[in-house]
Amino acid sequence: MLAEIITIGDEILIGQIVDTNSAFIAKELNKIGVSVYQITSVQDEQKHILQALAEAKTRTQVVIVTGGLGPTKDDITKHAFCEFFHDTLVRDVKVLQHIEELFKKYITTTKISELNRDQSLVPSKAEALHNAYGTAPGIWIKEDDTVFVSLPGVPFEMKSLMRDEVIPKIVKEFERPYILHKTIVTYGLGESAIAEKIEDWEDSLPSFIKLAYLPNLGKVRLRLTAKGPDKDVLDTAVAEEMEKLHPLIGDIIYGLEDDETLEEVVAKLITAKGFTLATAESFTGGKIAQHITAIPGASAYFKGSVISYATETKINLLKVPTELIDAYSVVSEEVAMVMAENVRKLLKTDFAIATTGNAGPAKGDSDADVGTVYIGLATPKGVFALKFMMGNHRERIVQKTVNKAFELLQKEILKF
Numbered sequence: 577m578l579a580e581i582i583t584i585g586d587e588i589l590i591g592q593i594v595d596t597n598s599a600f601i602a603k604e605l606n607k608i609g610v611s612v613y614q615i616t617s618v619q620d621e622q623k624h625i626l627q628a629l630a631e632a633k634t635r636t637q638v639v640i641v642t643g644g645l646g647p648t649k650d651d652i653t654k655h656a657f658c659e660f661f662h663d664t665l666v667r668d669v670k671v672l673q674h675i676e677e678l679f680k681k682y683i684t685t686t687k688i689s690e691l692n693r694d695q696s697l698v699p700s701k702a703e704a705l706h707n708a709y710g711t712a713p714g715i716w717i718k719e720d721d722t723v724f725v726s727l728p729g730v731p732f733e734m735k736s737l738m739r740d741e742v743i744p745k746i747v748k749e750f751e752r753p754y755i756l757h758k759t760i761v762t763y764g765l766g767e768s769a770i771a772e773k774i775e776d777w778e779d780s781l782p783s784f785i786k787l788a789y790l791p792n793l794g795k796v797r798l799r800l801t802a803k804g805p806d807k808d809v810l811d812t813a814v815a816e817e818m819e820k821l822h823p824l825i826g827d828i829i830y831g832l833e834d835d836e837t838l839e840e841v842v843a844k845l846i847t848a849k850g851f852t853l854a855t856a857e858s859f860t861g862g863k864i865a866q867h868i869t870a871i872p873g874a875s876a877y878f879k880g881s882v883i884s885y886a887t888e889t890k891i892n893l894l895k896v897p898t899e900l901i902d903a904y905s906v907v908s909e910e911v912a913m914v915m916a917e918n919v920r921k922l923l924k925t926d927f928a929i930a931t932t933g934n935a936g937p938a939k940g941d942s943d944a945d946v947g948t949v950y951i952g953l954a955t956p957k958g959v960f961a962l963k964f965m966m967g968n969h970r971e972r973i974v975q976k977t978v979n980k981a982f983e984l985l986q987k988e989i990l991k992f
Contacts, residue, residue, distance in 0.1 A: 577752045578613040579605050580632040584625060584643035584653055585729060588617050597642045597734055604738050609752035609803075610638060620644060625656040633722050638746060643729035645712035647691040653726050654715070658699050661717060661724075665697040668704045668713065672696035675711045705741040709733045714741055723749065753803055756810045758818060759790075759833040760798040762825060763983045767791045770798070774824050782813055793972060794979040797833060830986060838982045839867045845989050846877050851926040853985075855881040856894055856919035858906075858932040859949075863978050879923040884915065890932075894918045907932050907942035909950050912961035916952030920959075927988065928954040929981050933966070935973040949977050955988050 581598045588595050595617060602612045613636050618624045625644075632639040644653030658664060675696055679688040695711045698704050705714030705725075710733040715726040725742055727734045762770060767789050771778070778787055784804050790797040800817060802810040822829065831841060846853060855864050865881035868874050882893055887906050890896040896914045904910045912932050920928035933949035934942055942948075947968050952961040964980060966973040 577610050577638070577750060578636040579610045579638035579640060580613055580636040581615045582625075582628050582632060582639065582641045583615070583617045583729070584620060584641060585617075586620050588643075589619060597729065597731060600731070600735060601640055601642070601738060604743055605638070605640075605746075606755055606757070608743060608747055609755045610746065610750075611755075620652060622652055622656050622659065625653065626660055629656070629660050629724065633719075633724075637722055637750065639722060639724045640742070641724070641726045642734055645695070645715075645726060645728045647689075647695055647711070654697065654699065657702070657715065657717065657724070657726060661699060661701055661719060663699040663701050666700045668696050668698050670706075671698065671704050671713045674706070674713075678711060705737055707733055707737055708740070709736055716742075716745065718749075753805055754807045754810060756800075756802045756807070756814055758800045758814050760800075760818065760821065761795060761830050761833045761838065762798065762828040763795045763830055763979075764828045765796070765825070767796050770796055770825060770828075774821065777817075777820055777824060781817060784810075785813060785817060792979075793976040794983070795838070830983065837867075838979065838986065840871055842982050842986050842989070843868070843871045843874065843877075845986065846927070847873065849989060849992060851989065851992070852877050852879055852924075854879050854919045854923040854925040854928045856915040856928065856930040856952075857881060857883050858885055858890070858915075858930075859935045860931045860974055860977055860981075861885060863974060864929060864931070864981055867978060867982070879925050882919050882922070890915065894922070905942045905944060907934050907944040907948055907950060909952075909961040909963060912950035912952030913954075913959050914952075916954040916961070917959045920954040926956050927985065928952075929985060930954075930961075931977055931981065933973070933977065935970045936968065937970065947973055949973065949980075951977065951981050951984060953984055953988055956992070 581601050583595050583598055587593045598615045605612060616628050618628045644651045672693060675692060692711060698715055701717055703716040705716055707713050710728055710730060712728040714737045717724045727737050785800055785802045788799040790799055800814055802814050804810050857864055862881060862883045868878050884890040884894050891898055894915050895918050896911055900910055912930050915930035916928045930952035934944045934946050936946035947966045949964045949966050950961050966976045
């Protein structure tokens, strides 16, 4: 079963925003056995929208459109739907009541306008989908054998509608094959090196199981995808193939990724064991702390961070001895260890991560080559620091360091 995603908005085409909606929609569809055939971005122009809808209808059973459902004149998706389906707009009383309730409860500083009320207008042939977090309803229209869905472009509104309204209706409406994904997360070895180690295993995979390599800044994810009519057969086959991998690359496997990031895995692990955590970040500028605090419940174990970007901050706040910096430089194993241990003591935690390095483009307060990174880790049993060479691209150096920090932290927590 095939679907097409159409995103509407000049802001996408000129690079003003990044289209994250399509990635989310594609992942949700794939979970229920719907394969995305194509993703298309079009202008806020009716002719372009109509052309995209017509083309999508010829090749897919589900067409999902995002964007262009706001209250202003440049939001033309509903009008394009009306022209495409030879329909007219009618007011949906339930949607209007919802809009008025939202303004009454949450938008008290602005009076509701006719433009806002007109968001309750939907094509007469459509079923309005309840948007719990916004004023623009989703739209569901079936014509011949194809379902057309229109969703607001605001990501949190779109996600809620997909999960609560669209996915359940697709499941009810269509019979679909079963698609199973299992993603194995590896760290410490490159894509080509892994491919060499598992070449014979990969060549012997059953025809209904496909392998994809997904490298990303210090880690490689191995995604197994199986497709077929029998869920039990696929579950068993994939489990058997995953078991065969461990003797080949078990030393670099750090678990499965079931829609979870490594930091989410670490969060569950540290919470389950009742430990606490602090960070001291230099060139990563709080990125590790940002990843931690993005996860709900982080306050239970994360006590805080010192962003000691400047050398004097390392000296004044983290009490890194000046003579240590003079002897080894600010980018060194010795400084990383002191940073980690002292922030652990300062914030009274079980574990602490510290980063110091040179992300470039200039060398800054150290003579270390661009890409030189030290990650310090203080634990209840002691403190250590490791050196890494992370390349010469500033953003990649920072993100690879963040990934490596979580990898090292997971390793250490598992020892307790």
